Amino acid sequence: FNLFCRKPKTKRAKxxxxxxxxxxxxxxxxxxxxxxGNANLTVTGVLKDIYAVxxxxxxxxKRKNITRPFEDQTSLEFFSRKSDCSLFLFGSHNKKRPNxxxxxxxxxxxxxxxxxxxxxxxxxLKEIKSSKCPEGTKPMLIFAGDMFDVNEEYKRxxxxxxxxxxxxxxxxxRLAGLEYVLHxxxxxxxxxxxxxxxxxxxxxxxxxxxxxxxMGPSLDLVMRRTHLASDDLYKLSLKQPKGLxxxxxxxxxxDVFGTTYGQIHMxxxxxxxxxxxxxxxxxxxxxxxxxxxxxxxxxxxxxA
Amino acid sequence: xxxxxxxAVLAAAEEQEAEKRRSVTVEKELELEYxxxxxxxxxxxxxxxxxxxxxxxxxxxxxLARDNTQLLVSRLWELPVERAGGAxxxxxxxxPEPSFRLPREKPRPKPRPxxxxxxxxxxxxxxxxxxxxxxxxxxxxEWRRRWGYRRAGGDPSRAxxxxxxxxxxxxxxxxxxxxxxxxxxxxxxxxxRLRNLARAHRAGSAVAAAPLHPTGHQDRxxxxxxxxxxxxxxxxxxxxxxxxxxxxxEPPSRNAGKKRRFEPLLGNLAAERSRxxxxxxxxGSKKPVLDITRAVNKQLRQDxxxxxxxxxxxxxxxxxxRGRRQQRPxxxxxxxxxxxxxxxQKRAGGGTG
Numbered sequence: 181f182n183l184f185c186r187k188p189k190t191k192r193a194k195x196x197x198x199x200x201x202x203x204x205x206x207x208x209x210x211x212x213x214x215x216x217g218n219a220n221l222t223v224t225g226v227l228k229d230i231y232a233v234x235x236x237x238x239x240x241x242k243r244k245n246i247t248r249p250f251e252d253q254t255s256l257e258f259f260s261r262k263s264d265c266s267l268f269l270f271g272s273h274n275k276k277r278p279n280x281x282x283x284x285x286x287x288x289x290x291x292x293x294x295x296x297x298x299x300x301x302x303x304x305l306k307e308i309k310s311s312k313c314p315e316g317t318k319p320m321l322i323f324a325g326d327m328f329d330v331n332e333e334y335k336r337x338x339x340x341x342x343x344x345x346x347x348x349x350x351x352x353x354r355l356a357g358l359e360y361v362l363h364x365x366x367x368x369x370x371x372x373x374x375x376x377x378x379x380x381x382x383x384x385x386x387x388x389x390x391x392x393x394x395m396g397p398s399l400d401l402v403m404r405r406t407h408l409a410s411d412d413l414y415k416l417s418l419k420q421p422k423g424l425x426x427x428x429x430x431x432x433x434x435d436v437f438g439t440t441y442g443q444i445h446m447x448x449x450x451x452x453x454x455x456x457x458x459x460x461x462x463x464x465x466x467x468x469x470x471x472x473x474x475x476x477x478x479x480x481x482x483x484a
Numbered sequence: 485x486x487x488x489x490x491x492a493v494l495a496a497a498e499e500q501e502a503e504k505r506r507s508v509t510v511e512k513e514l515e516l517e518y519x520x521x522x523x524x525x526x527x528x529x530x531x532x533x534x535x536x537x538x539x540x541x542x543x544x545x546x547x548l549a550r551d552n553t554q555l556l557v558s559r560l561w562e563l564p565v566e567r568a569g570g571a572x573x574x575x576x577x578x579x580p581e582p583s584f585r586l587p588r589e590k591p592r593p594k595p596r597p598x599x600x601x602x603x604x605x606x607x608x609x610x611x612x613x614x615x616x617x618x619x620x621x622x623x624x625x626e627w628r629r630r631w632g633y634r635r636a637g638g639d640p641s642r643a644x645x646x647x648x649x650x651x652x653x654x655x656x657x658x659x660x661x662x663x664x665x666x667x668x669x670x671x672x673x674x675x676x677r678l679r680n681l682a683r684a685h686r687a688g689s690a691v692a693a694a695p696l697h698p699t700g701h702q703d704r705x706x707x708x709x710x711x712x713x714x715x716x717x718x719x720x721x722x723x724x725x726x727x728x729x730x731x732x733x734e735p736p737s738r739n740a741g742k743k744r745r746f747e748p749l750l751g752n753l754a755a756e757r758s759r760x761x762x763x764x765x766x767x768g769s770k771k772p773v774l775d776i777t778r779a780v781n782k783q784l785r786q787d788x789x790x791x792x793x794x795x796x797x798x799x800x801x802x803x804x805x806r807g808r809r810q811q812r813p814x815x816x817x818x819x820x821x822x823x824x825x826x827x828x829q830k831r832a833g834g835g836t837g
Contacts, residue, residue: 202590209589266589288591322552324527338526343586346522352576353523355565358557363549367534374545378553384504387561390554392546417587 200264204423208348209285210265211238214256216272217246222279223271225304229397230269232305233375235315237347239263249282250407253291261289267344277404283340287409287417294407295337300370301400310395313359313377318347320358320378325366333406334366356380361392371401508558510551518559521582525556597687599680 188194199207211234213227231240247255249270256268266289270282277298284294305312321342328338345362358378365372375396380388409417433441517526527548537544560577568576598606605611618627619636628636646658702710711731716722739745766773 202593204593206589287587292587318523320523320553320556322525322527322549322556324531324548324552326528326530328526329528339586342522342524342584349582350579352578354574355561355577356574358560361553363552365531365534365545365548367531372545374549376549383507385508387508387558389507390550390557392550392553394546414587418585419592421592
């Protein structure tokens with residue numbers, strides 16, 4: 181709120197503030213990847229790999245930040261406000277919770293949802309020797325398993341993961357550029373995340389045959405604690421502003437054959453003043469008329 | 485013969501088509517759910533094959549991923565395509581709007597309330613006049629901007645002449661006056677801007693509790709009202725609340741703070757009876773309710789009082805407090821005499837209504 185802040189004096193500052201204020205169509209969500217107090221190799225490896233996947237819409241903080249997100253959310257909110265990031269991934273490690281990863285999102289710079297996941301197995305980008313796809317590719321997301329629809333926590337996790345990995349919203353996409361797919365499977369209480377590079381092979385028809393090559397980071401995750409937003413706060417965050425709905429064009433209807441119909445509304449017309457076609461030949465001539473009337477009437481003006 | 489051959493040919497053609505498509509078709513129990521705007525596919529089939537698998541898990545996962553990706557890509561290939569960037573550009577598919585509902589990053593933008601000027605302009609129907617960005621400057625003989633760096637009117641700080649206006653003091657420093665007025669204008673504009681911002685902020689968050697917080701500038705009636713509200717805001721609605729030292733010890737009336745009072749329905753039966761009888765008597769009597777002589781006298785006295793007040797305003801009264809105090813008993817007498825009439829009328833109206 182700008183009452184006690186000075187208004188921006190340069191155009192650059194004004195643009196900076198305008199980028200961060202609430203809008204009809206929002207910016208792509210940025211993610212911040214933070215290391216916790218005791219972050220071991222696995223956890224730092226995971227953060228680095230996910231940073232590589234999410235570039236340029238992510239910031240990786242290199243220093244360790246000794247906070248506990250589940251107890252105190254103020255430092256997370258401070259970081260979010262400063263860097264304008266609404267998604268975060270916090271990695272830490274201690275004896276009680278080894279290889280801990282907290283994935284979460286913010287609404288209005290306050291924590292909305294947080295889910296704590298434990299990393300059971302991690303295979304990094306470097307360990308898998310294969311060709312990688314270019315940075316910034318929009319990945320295809322696939323969720324398999326009925327747990328993602330049955331369990332409430334898994335539902336939120338699915339929504340969180342989609343939010344995290346989906347990237348910018350684009351109106352059109354190059355079909356040959358669909359190279360990256362992230363596949364999440366929920367089985368036996370675990371969540372398997374695998375990333376593959378897509379190879380489009382020729383098939384007999386228009387649709388290519390897909391072959392997958394394992395490429396990117398692969399994670400085996402276990403759900404630990406959760407801190408989900410209350411229902412009404414979640415509903416409030418889902419609400420879209422009214423300007424986004426396209427305005428319905430009225431008075432247009434189509435029939436079965438595809439003809440477009442519309443109604444034209446006319447004002448009431450004075451039928452006596454209508455101008456119709458004048459047939460000159462049908463007009464009564466002056467001589468004939470005086471003969472009819474017996475010559476007594478004076479010359480009458482011709483009426484249309 | 486020919487018919488059989490045609491059928492055989494068609495069947496063979498279909499077989500070929502099916503062959504071709506076999507490499508890209510995938511059999512699934514439940515159809516996947518697609519959100520092509522997000523490049524998303526959700527597979528609801530329970531992963532039975534994966535439940536027991538130990539060492540073969542990676543292969544099974546990969547096979548499942550391949551099947552699902554094949555289905556998603558088939559759907560994506562069915563979207564309307566065009567060539568981006570002319571004839572030689574890459575093939576590009578038009579994605580629909582994302583349908584999966586995700587929470588927003590920031591709350592919805594609120595339309596800011598109109599400023600004082602905007603309200604006035606809307607009331608009067610004043611619309612913005614489109615102004616050109618450049619103005620012709622006669623002195624400099626070129627097009628200069630309307631305001632800002634190198635504006636059309638010449639640099640105000642380098643103005644070497646300031647005319648003394650008609651009614652001004654000849655000894656006054658005109659340059660100082662211009663500078664002071666500019667400072668005042670800037671300050672006034674800043675004040676109005678802050679007021680508009682405060683109004684916008686206040687409209688956003690309902691700050692209805694403002695009068696209940698002590699500011700330094702509340703008068704006695706406001707404070708009494710606030711104290712009454714505070715007393716009633718307990719769980720037992722103020723019934724067991726101890727009185728403040730200087731508060732009057734009367735039970736709170738139902739009509740406290742209201743302008744109209746409504747009598748309770750079954751309160752005073754005797755009063756109601758007398759009221760109704762009086763009403764009937766007034767309706768039945770031939771005497772008119774409005775006493776003409778009294779009304780005329782009242783009007784005359786009112787006119788005299790107005791004239792006296794106008795005169796008093798013109799000349800500063802030398803009588804002062806004592807004189808005004810002497811005047812008062814007479815005036816109050818007039819008022820009470822005149823008041824009896826409207827009160828009677830009111831009660832009559834209350835009786836019928």
